[in-house]
Each structure stands twice: as structure tokens, then as C-alpha cells.
Amino acid sequence: xxxxxxxxxxxxxxxxxxxxxxxxxxxxxxxxxxxxxxxxxxxxxxxxxxxxxxxxxxxxxxxxxxxxxxxxxxx
Numbered sequence: 157x158x159x160x161x162x163x164x165x166x167x168x169x170x171x172x173x174x175x176x177x178x179x180x181x182x183x184x185x186x187x188x189x190x191x192x193x194x195x196x197x198x199x200x201x202x203x204x205x206x207x208x209x210x211x212x213x214x215x216x217x218x219x220x221x222x223x224x225x226x227x228x229x230x231x
Contacts, residue, residue, distance in 0.1 A: 158211045159210075
């Protein structure tokens with residue numbers, strides 16, 4: 157997702173491994189049990205923007221993680 161525009165951009169099609177889909181499902185379920193905290197959400201988003209300042213940075217990190225899950229390795 158482009159931080160400046162909010163537009164989701166695909167650099168190439170990749171399918172998430174089952175482990176990733178399970179982790180997303182678990183994270184959404186855990187979030188649904190907690191009250192919304194706008195300040196905490198803003199802090200977390202800003203931390204992500206600092207860690208991944210461009211869309212490409214985030215995509216590259218995600219691709220590496222997907223491949224590690226697919227290969228059964230940790231990176």
C-alpha cells in the first residue's frame with residue numbers, strides 16, 4: 157500500500173502461505189476482542205512508516221517473509 161495515496165499496488169502476484177493466512181486470521185480475531193485505541197493505532201502506523209518508508213521497502217520485506225514461510229525457513 158502506498159503510504160502517500162492509500163492505493164494498493166501489486167509489484168507481482170504472490171500467494172500467501174497457509175501459515176501467513178493463519179497468522180492474519182489470528183491477529184484479526186485478537187484485535188476484535190480489544191477496544192479501539194486511536195492513539196496506539198497511530199503510533200503503530202508511524203513505526204511501520206519509519207521501518208518501511210516506501211511501498212517497495214514493504215513489498216520486499218513481505219516477499220522475503222513469504223518465501224521463508226514457503227521454504228520452511230526463518231529469515
